[in-house]
Amino acid sequence: MSIISVSGLSKYFKVFKHHRGGLGAIRNLFSRQHSIVRAVDDISFEIEPGELVGYIGPNGAGKSTTIKMLTGLLVPTSGELLVNDLIPWKERQTYVARVGAVFGQRTTLWWDLPVIESLNLLQHIYKIPKENFEANLEEFHETLELGPFLDTPVRALSLGQRMRADLCAALLHNPDLLFLDEPTIGLDVVAKERIRQFIQKINHERNTTVILTTHDLSDVEKLCQRVMIIDQGKLLFDGELSRLKDKFGGQRELVVDFSEEYRTYEIAGATITAQTDLQVTYAFERGMITASELIGRLSAKYRIRDLEVREPEIEETVRRIYEERLLE
Ligand SMILES: Nc1ncnc2c1ncn2[C@@H]1O[C@H](COP(=O)(O)OP(=O)(O)OP(=O)(O)O)[C@@H](O)[C@H]1O
Ligand SMILES: [Mg+2]
Structure with a gap:
């Protein structure tokens, strides 16, 4: 039984052309000239529970758009998408209680609140039972070394600290699935390695299914058996990393x-x-x-x-x- 089932999934964006200058501003009001960006273009794949999949591609390939559809943040233009037997964007309320997401480019925590208060708020939002919450917090406190900055407002965290806080937040409610959009972006070598080890541990110990986008191919090499490659919205490869090397390694x-x-x-x-x-x-x-x-x-x-x-x-x-x- 697949935990994620994607079939013929597409997301097109309408991008309006802008006319410049004073008159252009007026023309912008009336003319509706636009072009279509096929951010994700007819992709299909299945993911089994417990898999740790690397999702890679160059800038603008469609990775984040895919992750946003998978997390229910974007509604697909066409195609089918079933995660945990739910349609993410339709059944959002039930859905978010079972998945976690980290967007490396942007925190999902409250900017001005100390980390611990953000985490406490999440306990209420997700209605996490007290024992679960405390057990998870204790574990992540240790594995992610949250101690030094639990009382610091999110806006004052370093990038590496913020990523650790975001990972903790994404996992407090024991999700079956974890979506990571560039979780190691901008981190130094040591911080990257730490995050990688943490992701691996969660995947092993909790059997959490993980999809990870990255520009750092060592993330994929160290973590993932399976890799999917997307470019210009099209899936170019989906299979074992070793097969990728055999087939295209030259x-x-x-x-x-x-x-x-x-x-x-x-x-x-x-x-x-x-x-x-x-x-x-x-x-x-x-x-x-x-x-x-x-x-x-x-x-x-x-x-x-x-x-x-x-x-x-x-x-x-x-x-x-x-x-x-x-x-x-
Ligand atoms: N809201 C939007 N409106 C219009 N176009 C968009 C929107 N979001 C994404 N796009 C376009 O869709 C394409 C795919 O973008 P996406 O963010 O999914 O790429 P990506 O693979 O995550 O790239 P990166 O590695 O730079 O993060 C790009 O051409 C982008 O400009
Ligand atoms: Mg992206």
């Missing part, structure tokens, strides 16, 4: 340390891309030859001290997909 590398010097290090099926002293880097095309075949050929011809197969960087793979628009 060239792999083999770095070889030779035991002695040879006149040439040429080998059929691979091209030399770098060479220093006795170390040679070969590039070979996935699908044309396997790493073990190549190693076999090399060791038949040369004496080898050490070797290493390098996988393509996920950055490189994703860049290729964006560039080539390789559809499934």
Whole structure:
């Protein structure tokens, strides 16, 4: 049973053209010229309970628009969307009690209130039973290290502190689903790692289903087995991260340390891309030859001290997909 079921989902925005200048302002009142932005364009996918899915794509791809539809903040233009057996925007009241969301770009807490007061307010809004609330607060107090800033107004928090407060707020009511729109944006390496570990812990221990958008591909690499790639509103890839690399990874590398010097290090099926002293880097095309075949050929011809197969960087793979628009 899927926890999220999306079928033919689209969101179009009407963007009105603006005329400039004094007369333009008057023309703006009368002319209704507009263009249509297909922010999300006919996407379909299913997500099972307990999955942790990375949702990636370049700026303006449609990630936030998708998350906003999933959280019930936006009404789709067309298509079907069922989360937890509910239609998010239609049954909002019941719906929000079962999901949590963090928008990295904007806090969902009260700007002028101390963190703890925001959290107390949420207890009343979500009608969280006292024991649950206290147990969760105690746990998050520890894992998110909220102590130093519980009494600080949200507006005075650092970005990393604010993100931790927002994560706590999103999880106080034990949601089945957690939507994270760029939860690591703007954070330093240490703060990012902390947030990642927390997300992983929640997913493991509570079996919370998580959808995460990010521009930081190390988030995906460290957290997600499954990745969805969106560009210009279209879903370009949906599958295991390893399959993404296999399918679109292109060239792999083999770095070889030779035991002695040879006149040439040429080998059929691979091209030399770098060479220093006795170390040679070969590039070979996935699908044309396997790493073990190549190693076999090399060791038949040369004496080898050490070797290493390098996988393509996920950055490189994703860049290729964006560039080539390789559809499934
Ligand atoms: N309220 C709106 N009115 C008009 N156009 C919008 C609106 N919201 C989003 N768009 C447009 O829809 C497209 C997708 O935007 P969206 O915010 O979903 O992208 P994104 O993938 O989250 O990008 P980013 O990585 O920059 O956050 C963009 O072209 C954007 O300009
Ligand atoms: Mg966005």
